[in-house]
Amino acid sequence: MNLIGQDVTVLGAGIAGLATARALALRGARVRLLEQATEISEVGAGLQISPNGAVVLDALGLGKEFEEISVASRGAVLRDYAQGAEVLRLDLTRFGRFGLVHRADLIALLERGARDAGVQIELGVHVASVHLNGRRPVLFIDGADAERDELLVAADGLHSRLRAALLGDEAPRFTGQVAWRTLLPIEPGEVPHEAQVFMGRGRHLVVYPLRGGRLLNVVGVLETPEWTAEGWNHAGDPAAFRAHFSEFGGPVRGWLERVESVMVWGLFRHGVATQWHGSNAVLIGDAAHPTLPFLAQGACMALEDAWVLAEMLVSHDTNNAALDSFEALRRPRCRRIVDAATANARNYHLRAGPIRGIAHAGLRTIGAVAPGFMPDRFAWLYAHDVTARQQPSGS
Numbered sequence: 001m002n003l004i005g006q007d008v009t010v011l012g013a014g015i016a017g018l019a020t021a022r023a024l025a026l027r028g029a030r031v032r033l034l035e036q037a038t039e040i041s042e043v044g045a046g047l048q049i050s051p052n053g054a055v056v057l058d059a060l061g062l063g064k065e066f067e068e069i070s071v072a073s074r075g076a077v078l079r080d081y082a083q084g085a086e087v088l089r090l091d092l093t094r095f096g097r098f099g100l101v102h103r104a105d106l107i108a109l110l111e112r113g114a115r116d117a118g119v120q121i122e123l124g125v126h127v128a129s130v131h132l133n134g135r136r137p138v139l140f141i142d143g144a145d146a147e148r149d150e151l152l153v154a155a156d157g158l159h160s161r162l163r164a165a166l167l168g169d170e171a172p173r174f175t176g177q178v179a180w181r182t183l184l185p186i187e188p189g190e191v192p193h194e195a196q197v198f199m200g201r202g203r204h205l206v207v208y209p210l211r212g213g214r215l216l217n218v219v220g221v222l223e224t225p226e227w228t229a230e231g232w233n234h235a236g237d238p239a240a241f242r243a244h245f246s247e248f249g250g251p252v253r254g255w256l257e258r259v260e261s262v263m264v265w266g267l268f269r270h271g272v273a274t275q276w277h278g279s280n281a282v283l284i285g286d287a288a289h290p291t292l293p294f295l296a297q298g299a300c301m302a303l304e305d306a307w308v309l310a311e312m313l314v315s316h317d318t319n320n321a322a323l324d325s326f327e328a329l330r331r332p333r334c335r336r337i338v339d340a341a342t343a344n345a346r347n348y349h350l351r352a353g354p355i356r357g358i359a360h361a362g363l364r365t366i367g368a369v370a371p372g373f374m375p376d377r378f379a380w381l382y383a384h385d386v387t388a389r390q391q392p393s394g395s
């Protein structure tokens, strides 16, 4: 289908919405992007963009700038919490580029990319609800008349209005995990260019460098039975953060001593949506498949979605045929990724000493005997290139 001149409304200026808006505008669509925030800004935190996400940035023509704003990572090192002893080194460079990037820098890059491609970004626009009774979706925007859209792409995250219209307005559930995060100034070269994961009992801590190695991204995740507040921006108490990770030794102790401010938030999610689209309206990104962050794939899946959706729209005769193929291609893969991230939560947080000891010894042996074995088990994830030609079903 020729997208030239087709009107598309994208809801939400996160990673999914901005990437999709650029992908569609580059194919000739007239894209309007609605965002409830009055400015596009992001909380300070890091993101790991693995090769399956980075190939989309390349294909969107943003690869060179992404290289400039990110730190190239060798992969990940799993460590025991007590002294930071290495359990398993995952050299992932064989799959392509892993970029460690400040979330605000990636959002700014995607926003520039969307605007340069001609996307009209409207800020301070809150969509109260979406109705799906006819052939085209109807948007109810605060303070405005209801409007009927040609095509709605809902990249509106965990509280998606389209998801509520498709599946009912269910509150996201608390996952039993709370994340603490902070950024520390460091000297370039102070830490290796890789993600280090320190695994403890019912908790783990991830660190990696950002912005030319001058900032250290520190995220600690802790299992906890209760949490009420949802959202990203709750100031935490550095002393409480230190206390929760007080059993962690090695370099972690020194980093935690330097923490002066920390944010804390509960991790909430839904299951992967059982239906991703209605007539001329589709979910993408966290709106369709929120995930625990233990595989660092939420943003990468959002980038994959953006590319595949644009490709499906140009390669089908009607929007709805394209949306059928999009969902058929994306749902199984996203479900597999979300399940793998959930399994990682269990593996990182093993509590019983003997079980942890055996599991870590097993991983050490595998790493020593066959260093390529574990990285190869992730080929399905990292070597997946959605920008290589897709096979649309039913086109």
Ligand SMILES: Cc1cc2nc3c(=O)[nH]c(=O)nc-3n(C[C@H](O)[C@H](O)[C@H](O)COP(=O)(O)OP(=O)(O)OC[C@H]3O[C@@H](n4cnc5c(N)ncnc54)[C@H](O)[C@@H]3O)c2cc1C
Residues within 6 Å of the ligand: 011, 012, 013, 014, 015, 016, 017, 034, 035, 036, 037, 046, 047, 048, 049, 125, 126, 127, 128, 155, 156, 157, 158, 159, 160, 161, 179, 219, 284, 285, 286, 287, 291, 293, 295, 296, 297, 298, 299, 300, 301, 302
């Ligand atoms: C601790 C942590 C670490 C992570 N680390 C990684 C990582 O290393 N790598 C990775 O790939 N992923 C990571 N993720 C996941 C990633 O951050 C998310 O999956 C991704 O940002 C989702 O993007 P999105 O655009 O789908 O949704 P969102 O970022 O939630 O964007 C939704 C947008 O829609 C807007 N909006 C919502 N409702 C409305 C409305 N009614 N009207 C108008 N606008 C609306 C919102 O304001 C927002 O701007 C991490 C997540 C967490 C919590």
